[in-house]
Amino acid sequence: MENKYFKKKSVFVSIMVLGLLGFVQSVFAVDVLKNVALKNDIYFKAICKVQLVYSDKSNRKYIQLSQDNKLTTSIRLPIPDDEVKNFSVDKIEETNTGFKLNVSWGDMYYYYNREFYFCFINKKFYLSEIKVRDKIYDPQKTINKVQKLNKPVPIEKFNIFQYTDKQ
Numbered sequence: 001m002e003n004k005y006f007k008k009k010s011v012f013v014s015i016m017v018l019g020l021l022g023f024v025q026s027v028f029a030v031d032v033l034k035n036v037a038l039k040n041d042i043y044f045k046a047i048c049k050v051q052l053v054y055s056d057k058s059n060r061k062y063i064q065l066s067q068d069n070k071l072t073t074s075i076r077l078p079i080p081d082d083e084v085k086n087f088s089v090d091k092i093e094e095t096n097t098g099f100k101l102n103v104s105w106g107d108m109y110y111y112y113n114r115e116f117y118f119c120f121i122n123k124k125f126y127l128s129e130i131k132v133r134d135k136i137y138d139p140q141k142t143i144n145k146v147q148k149l150n151k152p153v154p155i156e157k158f159n160i161f162q163y164t165d166k167q
Helices: 004-027
Strands: 030-038 048-055 060-067 070-076 088-094 098-106 110-121 124-137 140-154
Touching: 030 088, 030 098, 048 088, 060 088, 098 124
Parallel strands: none
Antiparallel strands: 030 048, 048 060, 060 070, 088 098, 098 110, 110 124, 124 140
């Protein structure tokens, strides 16, 4: 004699397992596009990494910062052309005091470039300086300036969209 309760329960468990497998795949559907290991002595022997990752699920790139293999910060980046025209992460590079993130966007008439400098203070990263290099081709004009922040911004509160308002 067939047990209907057992049959329903096994179908439910199968659906749960398949659902969990789908969830695991969606959580880990990211590609690491750039990986920069920070090796300076200022990190107190912590293993620090800055990564540019792409998430298949959201069709978005992120800058992810990890210390000792634990994700500490994830910075959402603009979707190129949808949110910021031709947005690109050009370079992630270690500096003497932390790292810099170089981004650009625009077109052949209006080109914008920002270098964000993050310094390592008390086991955390802070935005401390921004270098601006903008080119406008009608009339021909180049803007170069350095903005040192009086009060550094903790990387957790850094929102790159605040600095890409020109599109």
